[in-house]
Amino acid sequence: MTGKTLAEKLLSAKAGEDVRAGDYIEAQVDVAMAHDITGPLAFQTFEEVTGGEGDLFAPGRTILTIDHHAPADGVQAANNHNAIREFAAEHGAHQYDVGDGICHQVLIEEGHVAPGDLVIGADSHSTTYGGIGAFGTGVGSSDLGTALATGELWFRVPETLRFVVEGDLPEGVYAKDLILRFIGDVGFAGCTYMAAEYVGSTVESLPVHQRLVLTNMAIEMGGKTGLVPADDRVARFLEAETGQAVELPAPEDRRSDDDAEFASVHEYRAEELAPQVSKPSNPENAVDVGEVAGTDVDQLFVGTCTNGRYEDISLVASVLEGETLASGTRMVVVPASGSVYRKLLATGEMATLVDAGAVVQAAGCGPCAGYHQGVLGDGDVCLATANRNFPGREGSMESSVYLASPATVAVSALYGEITDPREYDGLPRFDDHALAEVEA
Numbered sequence: 001m002t003g004k005t006l007a008e009k010l011l012s013a014k015a016g017e018d019v020r021a022g023d024y025i026e027a028q029v030d031v032a033m034a035h036d037i038t039g040p041l042a043f044q045t046f047e048e049v050t051g052g053e054g055d056l057f058a059p060g061r062t063i064l065t066i067d068h069h070a071p072a073d074g075v076q077a078a079n080n081h082n083a084i085r086e087f088a089a090e091h092g093a094h095q096y097d098v099g100d101g102i103c104h105q106v107l108i109e110e111g112h113v114a115p116g117d118l119v120i121g122a123d124s125h126s127t128t129y130g131g132i133g134a135f136g137t138g139v140g141s142s143d144l145g146t147a148l149a150t151g152e153l154w155f156r157v158p159e160t161l162r163f164v165v166e167g168d169l170p171e172g173v174y175a176k177d178l179i180l181r182f183i184g185d186v187g188f189a190g191c192t193y194m195a196a197e198y199v200g201s202t203v204e205s206l207p208v209h210q211r212l213v214l215t216n217m218a219i220e221m222g223g224k225t226g227l228v229p230a231d232d233r234v235a236r237f238l239e240a241e242t243g244q245a246v247e248l249p250a251p252e253d254r255r256s257d258d259d260a261e262f263a264s265v266h267e268y269r270a271e272e273l274a275p276q277v278s279k280p281s282n283p284e285n286a287v288d289v290g291e292v293a294g295t296d297v298d299q300l301f302v303g304t305c306t307n308g309r310y311e312d313i314s315l316v317a318s319v320l321e322g323e324t325l326a327s328g329t330r331m332v333v334v335p336a337s338g339s340v341y342r343k344l345l346a347t348g349e350m351a352t353l354v355d356a357g358a359v360v361q362a363a364g365c366g367p368c369a370g371y372h373q374g375v376l377g378d379g380d381v382c383l384a385t386a387n388r389n390f391p392g393r394e395g396s397m398e399s400s401v402y403l404a405s406p407a408t409v410a411v412s413a414l415y416g417e418i419t420d421p422r423e424y425d426g427l428p429r430f431d432d433h434a435l436a437e438v439e440a
């Protein structure tokens with residue numbers, strides 16, 4: 001028998017038996033999440049399954065957020081928000097409200113997810129939790145509703161597609177560039193129903209907030225989950241964020257065995273990578289930034305569960321310090337959480353952004369899925385730190401969205417056109433802010 005992949009190990013632990021890729025299993029769920037769009041439908045299923053009188057499998061591990069249309073942008077959204085609040089109050093679920101931020105960011109910051117957990121979320125970017133070594137995956141509202149009652153869900157154990165990156169990332173190249181390149185190479189459906197596992201010295205050296213970028217976008221190549229092996233850095237990061245001690249799974253349970261079987265292995269040298277931009281209208285359209293440099297941009301969008309963290313926005317503020325946006329452009333900044341928002345206020349970086357001409361909005365999803373707070377019109381071109389650029393994603397079917405790192409978006413804002421971030425001298429390197437604060 002060959003060794004096991006990390007995905008097989010994580011799911012074996014939750015199935016209570018030795019499982020392998022291709023097996024169908026019933027697994028114990030640790031954390032379940034739904035938000036203001038998917039929650040109300042999940043509640044209906046929950047009521048049907050329980051006959052209207054059942055309890056949540058684990059109220060403290062059922063997390064409900066209000067983030068997609070927050071603050072409410074219409075009556076329907078407002079009613080959905082009330083449905084979230086009422087369900088949470090009635091059943092004792094853990095609930096976050098307007099301004100608290102995007103589900104995936106909040107669950108990690110607030111310590112709801114630990115390495116080794118099985119997390120299901122009624123949102124496709126629930127793959128994000130693999131950045132701290134949990135098995136996170138998106139499920140539909142009805143699966144979520146059923147699991148809220150039973151605490152269990154069936155899975156097909158996924159094969160693993162492995163990305164190995166060795167070496168030091170050059171200046172101007174970040175995790176976002178890595179993941180856009182990966183998606184470009186394997187294609188939009190290249191990882192369908194598989195686990196995307198990211199390893200190698202480059203990945204090991206990434207701060208946790210950057211690892212989350214890799215796992216967040218696993219779904220953009222069809223991934224069932226995205227995984228970065230948890231290490232001490234994850235434990236220290238979570239302790240710094242939450243103030244609570246974190247126990248990591250045993251070392252052999254945190255990584256794939258050397259003789260595990262992978263569906264395929266893709267190897268990269270970090271030094272060879274250039275900043276990437278995904279052209280409209282698919283994340284798989286990744287090219288070196290040079291190929292699209294000079295493209296005029298109307299709107300710059302900094303935010304989302306991919307790149308709306310403190311470190312991302314702080315980098316943008318450092319580039320915009322004492323500058324103004326190029327004329328004819330507008331910038332929308334949406335912090336991923338209330339805690340990110342408050343950090344930016346406390347450091348003065350919020351003022352830097354506003355002085356440069358950016359509009360900073362309440363924490364949440366913002367215009368990411370085209371609902372509000374910066375929707376695009378016909379012909380508009382947006383350069384975004386987001387994860388999706390499908391036709392009409394941020395508004396009009398006649399608009400276009402290019403995806404890039406916060407550094408590329410920030411430097412492009414100075415010129416009003418897509419610009420190679422390496423043209424800017426002294427781009428900051430990323431570090432874990434919370435960790436740096438604690439360990440300073």
Ligand SMILES: CC(C)[C@H](C(=O)O)[C@@H](O)C(=O)O
Binds near residue numbers: 037038
């Ligand atoms: C609204 C929600 C179901 C959706 C998702 O699951 O991804 C949204 O978050 C998105 O990014 O398009």
Ligand code: SF4
Binds near residue numbers: 068102125305306364
């Ligand atoms: S920020 Fe965008 S991608 Fe992330 S959960 Fe919200 S709408 Fe979906």
